[in-house]
Amino acid sequence: MRYLLFPLSFIYGSITSMRNLLFDYGIFKAKIHPIPIICIGNLSVGGTGKTPHTQYLLDLLKNNYKVAVLSRGYGRKTSNLQLVEITSNALEVGDEPLQLKQNNPECLVLVEKNRNKGVQHILNHFPKTDVILLDDGYQHRWIKAGFNILITPFSSPYYNDYLMPFGKLRESKKGVTRANAVIFSKTPENTNPTLKKGMLERLHLFSNQKAYFSAIEYHKFKCISNNTELEENNPYSIILVSGIANANPLIEYLKEKGHSINHIKYTDHHNYTSNDIDNILAKYNAEKSTKKLILTTEKDATKLKQFLPHFKDVNFYYIPIEIRIDQSEKFKKQILDYVEKN
8 A cells, every 4th residue: 555655656746856956956045054054864853863962062162152053943833933941831832942941041042934034133132142053953954054963774775765754854865965874773783794884885975075984972861850860770660651652772772771761752743641641641641650751752751841740749850862873073073174264
């Protein structure tokens, strides 16, 4: 039945390819702004790890530059431009922008679907900004980013995928030609170097393009109410609550640590309701183990915090993650060289 979608993919691909050609030949004009803009995006929908890589760039840049993050704010219930504050509601600004603001309170974070309008707002109202990180803007070609980072999952790289709706690609695989750097995300530990070499060869990059592998580093569980770390490393019976595109790497990590997992899975960017909270608590209370806890992702925690009064007698934690990039010094130099020269 899935193959019935193939003709629709052909039509979709024809439309997106024509659109890209109009930009490539200058018929559609992309706006260039007088500030370094780094775009973090992908060719496929969902689950590549854009937000942790945006955080990686913030950690690299924010000590020496005034950095702003501009996001669409996917999943929010508002449509106008919003400045994100650490006290903002995820329903108003989106879960990922709120997560970035809470982790980087000194940085400007705003959401605006029209990226050119968002950049102009930054230039007009925050003129001391040195660099803008454009979150998930790879297909937003009305703006000309100076540096494009394309992220593709190690387990399902874009070159093995197909156009929507048959596959998950938002545009043709040829879109990789716009990238300055390609990152294979969520790379498993101890991956065979020969396998990596083969994956790099399949990218068919130009000489000015660079490619990297990144991996997720999981940190100690943090209490969702006060951010204190859980020091004990003994196995737990975990009620895992996730509203992300792909929780499999997290589940595998937890199982490797000896934890038993009862996974309550929601769709990516899920907005939690009181019924969801009742269901989560029912699963927690039904667990007979004396060493049990609820665990969620950092992204989901931004939305679940509003229900904290319901969890007052519950062991409730989230798990922070960090990105590690192979050849990190080479990658950092590529980014810093761009920012310093522009």
